[in-house]
Amino acid sequence: MQTIVLGSGSPLPDASRAGPSTLVRTEIGDLLFDCGRGVLMRAAAAGSSAGAIRGLFLTHLHSDHTTDLNDVVTSRWVTSFQPNPLPLFGPPGITRLLHATEAMLELDIGYRMAHHTDLQWRPSADVTECEGGLVLEAGSVRVTAAPTDHAPVRPTLGYRIDEGDASVVIAGDTVPCPGLDQLCAGADLLVHTVVRRDLIEPLGLARLTDVLDYHSSVEDAARTAARNDVGTLLLTHLVPAPQPGAEDEWVALAKEHFGGTVVVAQDLLTLEVSRWV
Numbered sequence: 001m002q003t004i005v006l007g008s009g010s011p012l013p014d015a016s017r018a019g020p021s022t023l024v025r026t027e028i029g030d031l032l033f034d035c036g037r038g039v040l041m042r043a044a045a046a047g048s049s050a051g052a053i054r055g056l057f058l059t060h061l062h063s064d065h066t067t068d069l070n071d072v073v074t075s076r077w078v079t080s081f082q083p084n085p086l087p088l089f090g091p092p093g094i095t096r097l098l099h100a101t102e103a104m105l106e107l108d109i110g111y112r113m114a115h116h117t118d119l120q121w122r123p124s125a126d127v128t129e130c131e132g133g134l135v136l137e138a139g140s141v142r143v144t145a146a147p148t149d150h151a152p153v154r155p156t157l158g159y160r161i162d163e164g165d166a167s168v169v170i171a172g173d174t175v176p177c178p179g180l181d182q183l184c185a186g187a188d189l190l191v192h193t194v195v196r197r198d199l200i201e202p203l204g205l206a207r208l209t210d211v212l213d214y215h216s217s218v219e220d221a222a223r224t225a226a227r228n229d230v231g232t233l234l235l236t237h238l239v240p241a242p243q244p245g246a247e248d249e250w251v252a253l254a255k256e257h258f259g260g261t262v263v264v265a266q267d268l269l270t271l272e273v274s275r276w277v
């Protein structure tokens, strides 16, 4: 199983970091977690595509995690030569988001169906709204979800992907919480969104300091990893984005609380996840 960071950025546009999105490559295909800004450009670079995605899993409906859903829906539709419903999983609200996205695309859908005589079906999706538990099981792959805490955004989900003995957790945006602990127990890799409290707090700007109360700091994520005996902690959704060369600071902060491997994400970083490597 491979984990590929498609977007390591945050809501703030960044020249070298796409919006939040992670690809987990499994024996049953590519599983996509969130679809932030630029997701399909990065997916193309990783050898994937909208049409190839075996499942899109949304952690929550903040726009930075969903802004390119319209691109996934449209690109999957126009590049498939038979109906290819998008398997879409996420918290209650994803059906509403999908319908609103389709409504936004209505004119485009009409133009394309009128122009392409071989494209006589609309974009479609198989939607599974859930608040936790087993969400997908196929071959040796299991995806389970659990509630996280990103209040006032509710509900929000983290995911755990198990393939045989190997496991990856996608935390999404959350403060430390029991649901995330449950997913993380003994996981090989934890992909965790983080903010730098030590850099943001002194700014004293309410619009920025507001984000501190519903995100994990680097230290919080490290403590979650340590408490749950995680193998590797991958820090992503980096706020503020590190200046080139400053990644070691982030690693050092995490290392104060966690004895495992700490990695700072950049777009297209790829980690092999195996119990035996």
Ligand SMILES: [Zn+2]
Pocket (backbone or CB within 6 Å): 060, 062, 150, 153, 173
């Ligand atoms: Zn969020």
Ligand SMILES: [Zn+2]
Pocket (backbone or CB within 6 Å): 010, 011, 020, 062, 064, 065, 173, 193, 237
């Ligand atoms: Zn976010």
